[in-house]
Amino acid sequence: MALRSIYRGLKKNNLLSPLCNSCSHLHSHSTSFGYKEVREEEKSQMVGNVFTSVASSYDLMNDLMSGGLHRLWKERLVSKLNPFPGMKHLDVAGGTGDVAFRILESINNVGRRAMRDIHDDNVLDETQIFVCDINPNMLNVGKKRAQERGFGDNKSLVWVEGDAEALKFEDGSMDGYTIAFGIRNVTHIEKALAEAHRVLKRGGRFLCLELSHVELPIFKDLYDYYSFSVIPALGELVAGDRESYQYLVESVRRFPSQEKFAKMIAEAGFDKVEYENLVGGVVAIHSGLKF
Amino acid sequence: MYRSAARRILPAVCRRTGHFRSKASPVRFSAPIIHPAAFSEAAASENARNHKPNNFEASRISSSSSSSSNEGRKPRVTDRPKAHWQEEQARVLQASLRHVISLGWSDAAMIAGAREVGVSPSIVGSFPRKEAALVEFFMDDCLQRLIDIIDLKEDLTNLIPSNRVAKLVRIRLEMQAPYISKWPQALSIQAQPSNIATSFKQRAMLVDEIWHAAGDESTDIDWYVKRTVLGGIYSTTEIYMLTDTSPGFVHSLSVVDFRDTWAFLDERVREAFDLKKTVQEAKYLAEAVGAGMGGSVQGFVNNLFKG
Numbered sequence: 001m002a003l004r005s006i007y008r009g010l011k012k013n014n015l016l017s018p019l020c021n022s023c024s025h026l027h028s029h030s031t032s033f034g035y036k037e038v039r040e041e042e043k044s045q046m047v048g049n050v051f052t053s054v055a056s057s058y059d060l061m062n063d064l065m066s067g068g069l070h071r072l073w074k075e076r077l078v079s080k081l082n083p084f085p086g087m088k089h090l091d092v093a094g095g096t097g098d099v100a101f102r103i104l105e106s107i108n109n110v111g112r113r114a115m116r117d118i119h120d121d122n123v124l125d126e127t128q129i130f131v132c133d134i135n136p137n138m139l140n141v142g143k144k145r146a147q148e149r150g151f152g153d154n155k156s157l158v159w160v161e162g163d164a165e166a167l168k169f170e171d172g173s174m175d176g177y178t179i180a181f182g183i184r185n186v187t188h189i190e191k192a193l194a195e196a197h198r199v200l201k202r203g204g205r206f207l208c209l210e211l212s213h214v215e216l217p218i219f220k221d222l223y224d225y226y227s228f229s230v231i232p233a234l235g236e237l238v239a240g241d242r243e244s245y246q247y248l249v250e251s252v253r254r255f256p257s258q259e260k261f262a263k264m265i266a267e268a269g270f271d272k273v274e275y276e277n278l279v280g281g282v283v284a285i286h287s288g289l290k291f
Numbered sequence: 292m293y294r295s296a297a298r299r300i301l302p303a304v305c306r307r308t309g310h311f312r313s314k315a316s317p318v319r320f321s322a323p324i325i326h327p328a329a330f331s332e333a334a335a336s337e338n339a340r341n342h343k344p345n346n347f348e349a350s351r352i353s354s355s356s357s358s359s360s361n362e363g364r365k366p367r368v369t370d371r372p373k374a375h376w377q378e379e380q381a382r383v384l385q386a387s388l389r390h391v392i393s394l395g396w397s398d399a400a401m402i403a404g405a406r407e408v409g410v411s412p413s414i415v416g417s418f419p420r421k422e423a424a425l426v427e428f429f430m431d432d433c434l435q436r437l438i439d440i441i442d443l444k445e446d447l448t449n450l451i452p453s454n455r456v457a458k459l460v461r462i463r464l465e466m467q468a469p470y471i472s473k474w475p476q477a478l479s480i481q482a483q484p485s486n487i488a489t490s491f492k493q494r495a496m497l498v499d500e501i502w503h504a505a506g507d508e509s510t511d512i513d514w515y516v517k518r519t520v521l522g523g524i525y526s527t528t529e530i531y532m533l534t535d536t537s538p539g540f541v542h543s544l545s546v547v548d549f550r551d552t553w554a555f556l557d558e559r560v561r562e563a564f565d566l567k568k569t570v571q572e573a574k575y576l577a578e579a580v581g582a583g584m585g586g587s588v589q590g591f592v593n594n595l596f597k598g
Contacts, residue, residue: 082416
């Protein structure tokens, strides 16, 4: 509500137009913020605001909205990734650390420990999982959760504040790159994909877990009803923020379809691009290989 | 049927790669299949083949071309940096085979293989069924090596068919001998529900290849019977080999292991061939009995209805 009124006010007073005029020489694009069209520079600001306000109840809302299924989706993502000891992994937009914790647990789990030999123990210390997020509030929530889970002092977990479109990591330094429920918030998806391609090593994998398009006839209607009626209401009830969850639901609809996104990933330079639909297309895991 | 398909695809691929092997294949394909489909006759088709001196590249190149993902093959490994990801995957798998003996058919072997080739071990996650991909690669590789050996060997024609079959099965099983300590693991991987379709197909191709090399020209139900029987023989011998600890003996400069396995194999093949004759004789007997019986049964039924 607040966001919309501010925006409208600015527009009315033509305070935006000098900005617009100068900017129109640089970017004449607008991008989508849910169903609204906004200027590109503003999108990241507005997304930032959304996540600042939802950070504290982010995990609870995830559980409520997906009925706990988001845990299974993240498990599937991590098992597809197949982490190994000594891995250098980057989890982008991974603010609260869900995926990163799972990867760390998978590498350290008892089953693996039984099969290890001396060489592996040394390699294990080289494991590094970078959690990158543009929003410091989300990172703080993540650090707190790490503390609760006992990963507080784990040197393998590194929290980095950064932008998916301009990563501060070196070329070819990562074995794996994941982005879970984050890429639709990025202003220029192609840039994020190009950055992912840049930081991955040869043989490195790109994995993206994202809410996607449902095409099954009856299920689609049910899903639409659930998204537009239930979720914003839940947002208001639980997090006290209807607007943000309206944005969330709308941004899912505006995101490219599975096929289109797969093409974008292939254009960024990845090989063997494939996607797997979960729950009939509500969620899709896209994967690509870099050579 | 798989064989002819493979034969059609392989020359097309090999021609592009300039692989010498292709010279042998088209000749093979045109070998007269018009020979009478007699079970125990020595097929003359083997004689029709002219053996050119084949220049082999590393078998992994042929194996990657024989694997099921044949469509859209790009020009050779030498075209770096345009390395196609399938070739890269094949290279990783080839390197992983060297670690199987110590690490088993597992993720660890594939990770070690990837490190050896200089590729990030993340690639292991991109194989759809991980360890199964390694086992299947090995099976394809062995099949390709078997085909190469068949193309080379001339002395198969001097043997009677049962010996030919036994020899080919033996050659194939000997390829597994280095991995025998970890082979039970490979078998269990192949038996898993998600992998069983592919492993069945690979075995079917193998058995088809062996029969074709042994000169089988049958086109009726015999085709299926023979392949099923040989499939059974192959599997039982393979499993026998797992527990065979018979010592090697020196046989003209080479040490031959698994003596008991080969004896077992010879017995089974001989039995199968004998069974064919037995089945034939049993059929004749049944016909004769039936002819004799028919008359008396007819008479009996007539009496029944009359009375």
